[in-house]
Amino acid sequence: MASNKTVFISGGASGIGYLCGECYAKEGANVVLLDINEKALNECVEKIKEITDNVMGCVVDVLDYAQVERARDEAVARFGSIDILIVTAGGAETRLKNAYAPDFTEVDIEVVDFGLDLNLKGTLHVDHAVMRQMAKQGSGVVVNLGSITGEEGCPVNVAYSASKSALMNGVVKSLAMCGGKHGIRAVCVAPGPVLTRPGMANMKTLMGRAAETQEIVDMIMYVASDKGAFITGTTILMDGGRNVLRNK
Numbered sequence: 001m002a003s004n005k006t007v008f009i010s011g012g013a014s015g016i017g018y019l020c021g022e023c024y025a026k027e028g029a030n031v032v033l034l035d036i037n038e039k040a041l042n043e044c045v046e047k048i049k050e051i052t053d054n055v056m057g058c059v060v061d062v063l064d065y066a067q068v069e070r071a072r073d074e075a076v077a078r079f080g081s082i083d084i085l086i087v088t089a090g091g092a093e094t095r096l097k098n099a100y101a102p103d104f105t106e107v108d109i110e111v112v113d114f115g116l117d118l119n120l121k122g123t124l125h126v127d128h129a130v131m132r133q134m135a136k137q138g139s140g141v142v143v144n145l146g147s148i149t150g151e152e153g154c155p156v157n158v159a160y161s162a163s164k165s166a167l168m169n170g171v172v173k174s175l176a177m178c179g180g181k182h183g184i185r186a187v188c189v190a191p192g193p194v195l196t197r198p199g200m201a202n203m204k205t206l207m208g209r210a211a212e213t214q215e216i217v218d219m220i221m222y223v224a225s226d227k228g229a230f231i232t233g234t235t236i237l238m239d240g241g242r243n244v245l246r247n248k
Contacts, residue, residue: 206241
């Protein structure tokens with residue numbers, strides 16, 4: 001159980017991030033939600049307040065490191081520590097920018113840069129800021145969100161694929177190597193298709209379906225708990241066998 005622990009969640013106003021916050025609140029944790037969408041963030045904070053008063057929302061653009069630091073400091077000032085970090089902020093660049101294209105050669109370079117910045121640089125901003133606090137504490141767990149796209153590639157959203165591949169390989173290993181001496185574990189959970197958006201339902205998997213959002217959240221909470229205490233420096237792929245299909 002996560003009672004009295006503080007959970008810091010980027011991308012906390014939607015999908016996997018929000019559901020993590022709700023589930024941790026039910027376990028008695030202090031919940032800090034970060035998101036760039038102020039309206040959605042406020043709505044999510046109010047929903048979680050129906051479960052616990054120990055919740056706060058911070059409007060943050062993860063590309064602005066000073067904003068991330070400010071949110072971290074506000075969380076520590078209120079709750080005393082950050083015990084679990086969950087980084088879910090991100091997404092395919094052409095979808096987020098409403099800039100669909102037939103392939104990478106037709107994607108504007110500004111959109112490519114945005115994808116790299118959000119999915120890789122933005123994640124590292126949050127990891128870096130929060131791991132500094134965890135190092136002071138001598139404990140903590142970092143969970144970054146990967147994607148099956150980091151394994152299988154994408155002919156359009158190359159920046160998204162590249163960023164997720166980095167998080168699932170070099171980043172998670174490096175954070176674990178850095179964190180070990182500070183009592184910090186680092187894990188990457190990489191979903192395949194998840195029913196956070198209707199379009200995901202049509203992506204093929206060996207199991208013939210997309211994941212329920214709760215299934216991904218359950219894994220995140222497991223690896224971040226004491227039951228996952230021997231897990232660090234690795235990626236857990238939850239894709240319903242999609243990667244197996246690709247390699248057949």
